[in-house]
Amino acid sequence: MLSSLRILLSATKCPATRRCSGFVSRMRYVNRLKEDDASCAAALQNGRIFLFHRLSPLLQRTERGTFRPAALISSDVQAILERLGSDGSLLRESVLINCSEQNQAQFCLDVGELDQEAVEEECEGNFVDLRKSFFLLSGAEAPLVAQGQALLRWHQTSRFCSATGQLTHRNQAGSQRVCSSSGTVYYPKMSPVVIVLVSDGKRCLLGRQSSFPRGMYSALAGFCDMGESLEEALCREVAEEVGLEVQSISYSSSQHWPFPHSSFMLGCHASVSPADTQLDVDHTELEDARWFSLEEISSALQVKTPPRRGEPPVLWLPPKHAIANRLITEWAVRQRESES
Ligand SMILES: NC(=O)C1=CN([C@@H]2O[C@H](COP(=O)(O)OP(=O)(O)OC[C@H]3O[C@@H](n4cnc5c(N)ncnc54)[C@H](OP(=O)(O)O)[C@@H]3O)[C@@H](O)[C@H]2O)C=CC1
Ligand SMILES: [Mg+2]
Secondary structure, eight states: OGGGOEEEOOOOOOGGGGSOTTHHHHHHHHHHHHHOHHHHHHHHHTSEEEEEETTEEEEEEOTTSOEEEOEEEHHHHHHHHHHTTOOGGGGGGOEEEEEOTTSOEEEEEEOTTSOHHHHHHHHTOEEOOHHHHHHHSOTTHHHHHHHHHHHHHHHHTOSBOTTTOOBEEEOTTSSOEEETTTOOEEOOOOEEEEEEEEEOSSOEEEEEOTTSOTTBOBOEEEEOOTTOOHHHHHHHHHHHHHOOOOOEEEEEEEEEEOTTTOEEEEEEEEEOOTTOOOOOOOTTTOSEEEEEOHHHHHHHHHOOSOOOTTSOOOOBOSOTTSHHHHHHHHHHHHHHHHHO
């Protein structure tokens, strides 16, 4: 069955082509910071720090009423930590995220051991749950905050070697941890997940889990099993969750997603025959799955923030930054073109 599938690979822009020149030197600089503790410690002194409290990022409201993650100057963070009674060593627990276009190293730091309100007051911001912050941040900032949270979570859950049970120690950048007994090196890990927008040529298929907020539907997704290809995982997940056999697959794009413990989302479109659209939903996996028209999807894409409690139920979609939203938007654009 799989050999007869048509797999279409899309030509995707390299991230470097979207940035100004200097990309190569920035990437080499970041790589050096990962390999050289002394350089990384020096970069931390002049870097920008994104603060988290128990994995919730610190957001500040701008003059225009929008939100941005607080990128604090390292020395300011040090002064705040001292004012709140923390010893100077906490700053060194910062984890390297990346380097800005202004060549400034960017770090994240979880100050969960300090009083949340006291830090918020000092920093003139608020720690906001990461899922909620995805609805408040622009496209460019959300991935940075997601990456920071994922790295911090990995460190918090990787303190011991899974082979020896001994403590692991991180390098200064936080790009790896080493077992103090066996020397085994651990790197931050992600689980591959396939996410697919299935279409029958006129409608697209969305599902919801019972844990989703009321009214939210998303593209079908599932973890890849050991030994599976992306295409095999996609066909299996669609068959398991809604009882359909897909006919063709095309790759769209990928994304790191910090939930539940860092997923590497591989986004695809797939089609089924219009004669074979009867759903057989596995209700242990999905609360509901339905076909949606272009009209329904177009109005759902207009919903910018989730409806508040008490407001009438409405179909809404994952935030703009989520790859599910990107796949649904791509489908809607193509569908509009084909119907015009
Ligand atoms: N960025 C985006 O736009 C979207 C992202 N997603 C992400 O995709 C992820 C996967 O989608 P979902 O439909 O839940 O996946 P699945 O359909 O694979 O179902 C999840 C279940 O799979 C089992 N499982 C298998 N391997 C893993 C693993 N490596 N890590 C965790 N659980 C595993 C778990 O079962 P058990 O608990 O029984 O062991 C889990 O409850 C979600 O966690 C979600 O965060 C989903 C939709 C949109
Ligand atoms: Mg699933």
